[in-house]
Amino acid sequence: MTTTTPARGRRRAPSRMERAAGRAAALQKPRVILALLLLLALGSVMLLDGYLRSEIGNDARVRDGAAYDEVPRKILDGGPILTFSGGTAKTQSVPKKTIVLTFDDGPTANWTPEVLEVLEENDVQGTFFMVGSMVSRYPDVVRTLVDQGNEVGIHTFTHVDLSYQSTARLRRELKQTQLALAGAAGVTTTLFRAPYSSEISAVDNYSWPVYKELGGLGYTSVFVDTDSDDWKKPGVSKIVRWATPKNGQGAIVLMHDAGGDRSQTVAALGAYIKKMKAKGYTFTTVSGARAELDRAAAAARGTGGTAGTAGSRQVPGQRTDGQRSGPGSAGTDPAAGAGTGAGGAAQAAQRKATGATLYEGKALVYAVAVAEWVVPALSWFLAVVGVAVMGRFAMMLVLARRHHRQRNRRRGRGGGFRWGPAVTRPVTVIVPAYNEKECIANTLKSLAMSTHPIEIIVVDDGSEDGTAEIAESLGMPNVRVIRQENAGKPAALNNGVRNARHDIVVMMDGDTVFEPDAVHQLVQPFADPEIGAVAGNAKVGNRDTLIGAWQHIEYVMGFNLDRRMYDLLRCMPTIPGAIGAFRRDAVLEVGGMSEDTLAEDTDITIAMHRAGWRVVYQEHAKAWTEAPGSLKQLWSQRYRWSYGTMQALWKHRKSLTDKGPSGRFGRVGMPLVVLFQIVTPVFAPLIDVFTVYSMIFVDFRAALLAWLAVLAVQLVCAAYAFRLDREKYRYLAMLPLQQLAYRQMMYLVLIHSCVTALTGGRLRWQKLKRTGEVGTPAGVN
Structure with missing residues (x-):
């Protein structure tokens, strides 16, 4: 060895790489x-996109043996508009010869604009009960809808049956949808329609506490009188017939601008409007119907709309002395301040979004826009990466086998493999x-x-x-x-x-x-x-x-x-x-x-x-x-x-x-x-x-x-x-x-x-x- x-000397100075x-x-x-x-941000975007698509928390309303004994009979027998004034539940019905067209589950980029086009051609406004996740994805459609004079309502954020959810989940669904509306169109609303709801007579012991909670928050719950069942796609004539109220009665009519192919709905809508106008019907929104009822009640009593007369509706979440209280206080709920004003005349359910609600709503819409772009692009890119990875596996297997056979040839087959001497x-x-x-x-x-x-x-x-x-x-x-x-x-x-x-x-x-x-x-x-x-x-x-x-x-x-x-x-x-x-x-x-x-x-x-x-x-x-x-x-x-x-x-x-x-x-x-x-x-x-x-x-x-x-x-x-x-x-x-x-x-x-x-x-x-x-x-x- x-x-x-x-030779030992002074220890060398650190190199450039070591200093760096x-x-x-x-x-x-x-x-x-x-x-x-970066990974967290991407994960958050994907979670937001998944939540927007309502694939989590989404459920169907399947209820056996429903009970109704806890719901007041006057509510079950009442009209389709449910409010709570001073904690007391009251209902209203649409005036005779009056139609309130309502559309659920939207908006969408394809069917909602077609519905709006038909409404505009016929000089009719409708009330659209919107899913917050859809609002976030299609803000331009919502903005156009509001600009044309149509009314918006909340249909939850993820289309979940609130009867089975906690109060916290209920309030979250409402707030998220309000923020989406604020970011998309700069408005908030007090109108609400629960997913899977129909006529008010279907309110049972499971859903009644939900509507009481909504009333306490200042919301007006809207049911239906006539269901067109357009989601069944039965044909234009049946949609028109099923949507027509009987005996000249007024009605809140249910149609859909989302949830599948709505071509029959679009085709039936124009024919329906012309038919009902020919019969002497007028078309209005939910707020318009309430205002008409209040004016009629005030005129009948000759009070000129004095507060407390028949047909008046107290402002949700507002005391008679004009001081706001409860969930309707400024800054606590986007629905605050909307509803009926002093004197009993019904105001529009919508109000302009301001302050933190407006800015948070815009942030939500921008975040959704990012998610809507990132996730599909990512899915395509990852598909390419996945194909490349699988291709690599295939190539490795084929070439590895060829390499092994080449380098391990036996001496009886071509003399065996040799590098040389x-x-x-x-x-x-x-x-x-x-x-x-x-x-x-x-x-x-x-x-x-x-x-x-x-x-x-x-x-x-x-x-x-x-x-x-x-x-x-x-x-x-x-x-x-x-x-x-x-x-x-x-x-x-x-x-x-x-x-x-x-x-x-x-x-x-x-x-x-x-x-x-x-x-x-x-x-x-x-x-x-x-x-x-x-x-x-x-x-x-x-x-x-x-x-x-x-x-x-x-x-x-x-x-x-x-x-x-x-x-x-x-x-x-x-x-x-x-x-x-x-x-x-x-x-x-x-x-x-x-x-x-x-x-x-x-x-x-x-x-x-x-x-x-x-x-x-x-x-x-x-x-x-x-x-x-x-x-x-x-x-x-x-x-x-x-x-x-x-x-x-x-x-x-x-x-x-x-x-x-x-x-x-x-x-x-x-x-x-x-x-x-x-x-x-x-x-x-x-x-x-x-x-x-x-x-x-x-x-x-x-x-x-x-x-x-x-x-x-x-x-x-x-x-x-x-x-x-x-x-x-x-x-x-x-x-x-x-x-x-x-x-x-x-x-x-x-x-x-x-x-x-x-x-x-x-x-x-x-x-x-x-x-x-x-x-x-x-x-x-």
């Missing part, structure tokens, strides 16, 4: 927060080591068992734990220990290359152990003079823990599918630091291991491609490495890997325009790496978020089946990779949990890296804590 120790890393260190936590905030000359193995006291002995002992002649150079990179002394104490004759001040792994590897005695150098990590024939298998491709570097097969040694098992699955799939694919396409992106071999002259030709990036292995691999060398994968050269044993260490390692890969790709971005054979990586490898190692993984969390969104808001069964189908495809790919590498299938039981937990962490790591790259930060090499639990090859089989 020989030892080389350079120090300045950037304080920014890492804010970047993580920024990445999480067997490579038997000695090679140099370089072991960079920094504080590797737990692992260095096992690493060197595994190399001592090598079946190929080697010299071993241990480059001690300023270790402070006696790593060099342990290497020297083993007394191995073919080991040289070179000490240097701490300068980083690239500098240690370059030092080893300069001191290598042979033309082929094998590079490994100080925590890795080789199988006895690993070196021999690794150097055989160099029989082909076009090959400049060879990637080996790195395997996780500490796979008995949950984190280790997850990484084991990842390594097997990555090395046995990805690398085989890249090998056949002649665009291998990375020679793993744990086990790789290079022609010494090729390394020197490209300038050695660069310190420009944190992924020096990816950097030099791309550089060798651009220099015209071929890089291949040797599946039979196996090494065992110690994977991070904690989530914190795993995050640090993958963060460095991801960020370093981005640095390397950016450094070699001009490879996209390289010509000739040396430009193959830029034409094929660069796009594949960017697409499958950066773009799709960055957006993969969105696929998971969208899957959850679909499960909650769209179709749980279909979304679950789609997720299970993707998992099945991944399981097939993993099983095939395990088969190629002759691994035990039992670890695949961890795959579902890996997809639910481990993969999400890897996504966040990559997003963190992207944010760091976009904000111009730099990272320093982060040393992982080792345990030395990966022993000699015999101990990890």
Whole structure:
């Protein structure tokens, strides 16, 4: 054993990258927060979109054995307009020969404008009971509707049956719809119609408390006299007939401008209006009908509308002394102040929205506009990403099978696969080591068992734990220990290359152990003079823990599918630091291991491609490495890997325009790496978020089946990779949990890296804590 120790001097000054890393260190936590905030913002937009589409909390009114004994008989026998004045329930009926056209469940972008066109042509106004989520999605339609003189009412925000909801949910549904109306058209309203309601005689013990609560809040509940049943699409003639009141009675008529194909409703509406006008009917709104009733009652008593006369209606939520109280107070409920004024004349149910209500409403409408644009665009984009991911799986399986069959041909079939004449000359193995006291002995002992002649150079990179002394104490004759001040792994590897005695150098990590024939298998491709570097097969040694098992699955799939694919396409992106071999002259030709990036292995691999060398994968050269044993260490390692890969790709971005054979990586490898190692993984969390969104808001069964189908495809790919590498299938039981937990962490790591790259930060090499639990090859089989 020989030892080389350079002269000690003053400790070197920090490098530019290290100084930048120090300045950037304080920014890492804010970047993580920024990445999480971006995900949170997207999740919030998707939740808002799902809520707007009324797919959550939506239910049907199915009620058996309804009871009515708690509802006053005078209410059940009364008219369709229900108010509470001074806490007393009162009803009103529409005057004779008067029609109040009401439309439920809108607005929509297609049918509501057509309904409005018919109303305008016939000089008729209607009352539209709107669903708040629809108002938020189509504010322009609501604005046009109000500008034409039509009246609006609330039909809840999510079209939920309020009979089964809490008071808090009731108030939330009202407030959200009021805000939507304020943001869309600058108005609020006191009119309300409950979903699934019909005639007032259908009010039962379940719904009566809801209407009392609404009355206390200042709302007027509106029922129907005549239902056109247009939602059944029975034909124009039947809609007209069913909507016609009997014996000249006045009526509140129910139609719909949403909820499906409303072409029959539009066609019937014009015919209905003409028919009823011909019979002497007049058309008005709910507020217009109430005003007419109040005027008639006042005239009949000759009071001129004095408060308290028959037919008058007290202002909801307003005391007789003019002072507002309760829920109708300013700033507490958008319905405040609307209703009947002093003197008994009915005012319009609408009032102009002001103050916080107006601004909150506009904010809601703007947020909905963003959600309405983002979610569909995202769904299309993720569909493209999903197709790309599935295409990648298919391509990996096909090319991996072809690679395996090509490299493992038996000698009876075309003479078997050979790189050329067997490579038997000695090679140099370089072991960079920094504080590797737990692992260095096992690493060197595994190399001592090598079946190929080697010299071993241990480059001690300023270790402070006696790593060099342990290497020297083993007394191995073919080991040289070179000490240097701490300068980083690239500098240690370059030092080893300069001191290598042979033309082929094998590079490994100080925590890795080789199988006895690993070196021999690794150097055989160099029989082909076009090959400049060879990637080996790195395997996780500490796979008995949950984190280790997850990484084991990842390594097997990555090395046995990805690398085989890249090998056949002649665009291998990375020679793993744990086990790789290079022609010494090729390394020197490209300038050695660069310190420009944190992924020096990816950097030099791309550089060798651009220099015209071929890089291949040797599946039979196996090494065992110690994977991070904690989530914190795993995050640090993958963060460095991801960020370093981005640095390397950016450094070699001009490879996209390289010509000739040396430009193959830029034409094929660069796009594949960017697409499958950066773009799709960055957006993969969105696929998971969208899957959850679909499960909650769209179709749980279909979304679950789609997720299970993707998992099945991944399981097939993993099983095939395990088969190629002759691994035990039992670890695949961890795959579902890996997809639910481990993969999400890897996504966040990559997003963190992207944010760091976009904000111009730099990272320093982060040393992982080792345990030395990966022993000699015999101990990890």
